[in-house]
Amino acid sequence: MSNHTFTRACAALAITLVAGSSLAAEKKLSVGVADALTGGGAVYGLPQANAVKMAAEEINAAGGIKVGPDVYKIDVIAYDDKANPTEATNAVRKLIDRDGVKYILGFCCSGSTSAVASFIGNEKAVMLVGNAAERSITTKKIPNLVRTRPPADYTGQAAGTFIARKGQKRIAVLGALDVGFYAQYVDSVEREIKKAGGEIIAREVFSLKDRDMTPQLTKIRGLNPDAILVVGYVEPAAFVYRQAVELGMNIPRYGFTSGSEEQFLRVTTSEQMEGVWDLRPTELTLLSASKNGVAYHANYTKKYNASPSPSSPYAYDQLYALKAAIEAAGTVDNTEAVAKALRNLAVPPQVVMQYQPVDGKMFDVNGQAYTSNGAFQWQKGKWVFVEDLPSDSKAYSQFLSTLN
Amino acid sequence: MLIEILQQTINGLAIGGVYVLIALGLTTVFGILGIAHFAHGSISMFGGYLTYFLATSQGLPVLAAIPVALLAGFLLGVLVEILAYRPVRNANHINAFIVALGLTMMVEGINLQLFGHEQVVIPTGLTRVFRLGGITVPELRLYVIVAAIVLVVAMMIFVERTKTGQAIRAVAENRDAAILMGVNVRTIPLIVFGMSTALGVAAGIMVGALFAIAPGIGEGLVVKGFAVLILGGLGSFPGAILGGTVLGITESIAAGFISSAYKDVIAFVVMILVLLIRPQGLLGRAP
Structure with missing residues (x-):
């Protein structure tokens, strides 16, 4: 081989290698997000979408998703479903049919999520549900659907035990009881309170758009309850807490809302919130967070100039679970294999929430993950993690498996 | 029981005051110009947002931000009349109706983009x-209750006791006769829209302080405003005042004594019952 030929061969090899590596670098995996980016559900949906984008940037910066010799960089396409079933269906159809997306994350709110869950089983796609807490989403055994947040009644059972232990017997409920998962939460609380000899003496309702809850609270005040339980979205719930104080109701206030300090303080003062309990999954608060949680909080705050909502890591964790499942399945194209890998996945080390694996796996046979539950109390302007609530993920998983 | 009734009445008075202000704005426009101004709720919300913006981002005390927002509301009303409704004043009614719907969507969009x-x-x-x-x-x-009363009284004095108020009433009664009597009918709609929007902005500020301003709230408010108009009697100022107060208190008492789940439904059932007995509304004139 002449020097000239050798040089040309080297050049050709170099070009091939460079071209090859650049082709690998250009491989892109589009991941969809369908979530409430505007409207009443945006307090949960927008932070979830932000969390997915942040996780994608982190994964890309760390080298992407490795599938055999290929490396995929994640591209996030996010659509606003406004927490509305029709909008959610349209958003997901657009992601699948027009954008060719196979993996769809987000899903903060139960109504919109249930609408998508009703047809996702027929699609060659994998759906990862976040904050939506309606139980039936994971009772239908949809093989290509998993959820990072535990169902509401799993948490309600633990909450009921906690309230009963506090000794309050006559509990008045005020909440978004026309939303299935909130009603399920209250039903579970009621079962536990009844076991302890107590009762729910009122079930008053507010809707997502209600901001004046004084009529309901006045009625409740007249019944002289030992405590009130507020279940619903952050914004109306914040008004309940504020208006209860304005009506002079000096009784314990329990809640199931998952709002951040920032979200509550837009409506109430810290003094009006003092002493309120939030009985919910042990989501993100600095006092309860793992090392990952602390880093997540810092990175999110830096990137978006706002604190992350406590439930936003459900979506962040979705992407890390998906990454691990794709790498385990060794494919991005075979969604069935990835869905199977998700159900066999151990909890990835990068996740923020503190999951309680069932038989060593992050998701149980129903596609459901479980976090621990906790009692948080508002103390001097902050949610303070006070204690874990008793939660048996394995027993609940078995119960869930019996439902259709 | 008595205490609960009194408490519910006071609860209802504040929201009733907001309904009254919204309805007064709507009834002024409808009574004088015959326009169903659907964008009124969204423009009210704009006023609330503006007050919030001035008080938080610009650091103005709320008491200083309120008159600025009211003035801005008056000018915005004048602009709306000139740019949106004046061009279709002599056209078919459906044109003004479509303009009103389009304007609602536009103002909602602007609120969303700006705030x-x-x-x-x-x-x-x-x-x-x-x-x-x-x-x-x-x-x-x-x-809020006191402010609503002050604004309503001021509005009544203006309409009943001033020359401009008399001119407005004259145009409402008989436009042609008003022209013959030398009333400048080109400026009356400007004043009417300005006043109406300023009242709407006041209602928006009250909603923003008592509760919250958010996309979609204005639409609900304008629906209630039209309900008050029908309940009180179309074009009747005292009817709007009575209708708004009745609707606010009815909602509160219905939620307290019947069911919070049907709060809005019960209020509208009461409205239908009143209309069955008095089709012209509580204080409307029989045709």
Whole structure:
């Protein structure tokens, strides 16, 4: 081989290698997000979408998703479903049919999520549900659907035990009881309170758009309850807490809302919130967070100039679970294999929430993950993690498996 | 029981005051120009957002931000009349109807773009609560009720006792006769829209301080405003005042004594019942 030929061969090899590596670098995996980016559900949906984008940037910066010799960089396409079933269906159809997306994350709110869950089983796609807490989403055994947040009644059972232990017997409920998962939460609380000899003496309702809850609270005040339980979205719930104080109701206030300090303080003062309990999954608060949680909080705050909502890591964790499942399945194209890998996945080390694996796996046979539950109390302007609530993920998983 | 009824009445008075202001704005426009001004609720919300913006981002005290927002509301009303409704004044009624719907969507969009999707609460710092017997009245609600009364009285004095007010009433009664009597009918709609929008902005500020301003709230408010108009009698000022107060208190008492789940339904059932007995509304004139 002449020097000239050798040089040309080297050049050709170099070009091939460079071209090859650049082709690998250009491989892109589009991941969809369908979530409430505007409207009443945006307090949960927008932070979830932000969390997915942040996780994608982190994964890309760390080298992407490795599938055999290929490396995929994640591209996030996010659509606003406004927490509305029709909008959610349209958003997901657009992601699948027009954008060719196979993996769809987000899903903060139960109504919109249930609408998508009703047809996702027929699609060659994998759906990862976040904050939506309606139980039936994971009772239908949809093989290509998993959820990072535990169902509401799993948490309600633990909450009921906690309230009963506090000794309050006559509990008045005020909440978004026309939303299935909130009603399920209250039903579970009621079962536990009844076991302890107590009762729910009122079930008053507010809707997502209600901001004046004084009529309901006045009625409740007249019944002289030992405590009130507020279940619903952050914004109306914040008004309940504020208006209860304005009506002079000096009784314990329990809640199931998952709002951040920032979200509550837009409506109430810290003094009006003092002493309120939030009985919910042990989501993100600095006092309860793992090392990952602390880093997540810092990175999110830096990137978006706002604190992350406590439930936003459900979506962040979705992407890390998906990454691990794709790498385990060794494919991005075979969604069935990835869905199977998700159900066999151990909890990835990068996740923020503190999951309680069932038989060593992050998701149980129903596609459901479980976090621990906790009692948080508002103390001097902050949610303070006070204690874990008793939660048996394995027993609940078995119960869930019996439902259709 | 009596205490609960009184408490529910006071609860309802504050929201009733808001309904009255919205309905007064709508009834003025409808009575004089015959326009169903659907964008009124969204423009009210714009006023609330503007007050919030001035008080938070610009650091103005709320008491200083309110008159600025009211003035801006008046000017915005004048602009709306000139740019949106004047061109279709002599056209078929359906044109003004479509303009009103389009304007609603446009203002909602502008609110969303300028102020974002999140709900905002105007920070007043008024957190004291007055107690009398078993009744509690938050300071802010009391001021809202007083402010609504002051605005309504001021509006009534303006319409009844001033020359411009008389001209407005003359145009409402008989436009042609008013022209013959030398009333400048080109400026009357400007004043009417300005006043109406300023009242709407006042209602928006009250909603923003008592509750919250968010996308979509204005639409609900304007529906209630039209319900008040029908309940009180189309084009009747005293009817709007009575209708708004009745609707606010009915909602509160219905939620307290019947069911919070059907709060809105019960209020509208009462409206239908009133209309069955008095089709012209509580204080409307029989045709």
